[in-house]
Amino acid sequence: MALATDEEGYLLDLTDWNPTVAEQLADEEGISLSEAHWELIELIQAFYKEFDHSPAMRPLIKYAKLKLGADKGNSLYFLSLFPGSPAKLLSRIAGLPRPENCL
Amino acid sequence: MASLLMICRKAPYGTSYAREAIDIALAASAFDVDVAMLFTDDGVLQLVKGQNTDNTGSKNVESVLSSLPLYDVAPILVNEAALSERHLTTGDLNLPVELCQPGELPTLCAKYDRVLTI
């Protein structure tokens, strides 16, 4: 299925998202989704639901620390699962808009 | 680290000013600026609890502001006089805030490298 995305690969219609779409978007990034990946996908979706925007890296990490504990609430953990730019990759795979305030 | 005091004076939905001020504050925080916010005049209305944008399609200002502590924006100051003029108390607000008085503005501004009013 061809997904309707913007030039940076973010879904144009956020209601297009479902777990299969997530697998497809992750695949395009060379990531095969494990349970650990899904935990962070659900985390960023919860952030979006609670705060009505896609987070930058620092607030996302702080939120993870709050919800999942210090083991997972650190940038190394995020980088190990979503290398490069975790907040952007996660937003994209989770079917959220591109984070506006992300470096 | 550079510091910024963002002074928010506009109501949340009638214009895009409130959104723009919040965007600047969040972006500055992402760039490691030490950001504080002061809500005064109609700006205190941005913090009112219970905003529901389900039927308007706007971004929910209350929800976005709730994330300020995660962005390390602190302190979050509210002009007490502006609040009481609008028949509000801190109990009507969605975040823990520090109250300040109108006469404190000059000393407050002097503590920051940059001050913006929106």
Add this chain to the structure above:
Amino acid sequence: MTDAILHLVQQSPTASSALRDCLAVAGPADSIVLMHDGVYAAMEKPSAHTCYALQSDLEERGLQGRTDPAVTLIDYSGLVELCDQHRHNLSWF
């Protein structure tokens, strides 16, 4: 350079609360610049603060010769100079 604030008031005092809100928080050593529609407040000096008005904005609105003599008229280079002398300038719109 002074820690006193330069307040730039940009809205008409009858249409907007900008001037009133500014005066409610301005310190006694602060200065006020009336510009854009803010110059309508120059007809009568609005407070005890040092007060300036941007001449080109006054003239545009036909207010030349009708302003309070206690309000000092300045041009854009005067405004730049004032901004330079104050550590912070705040816009009220």
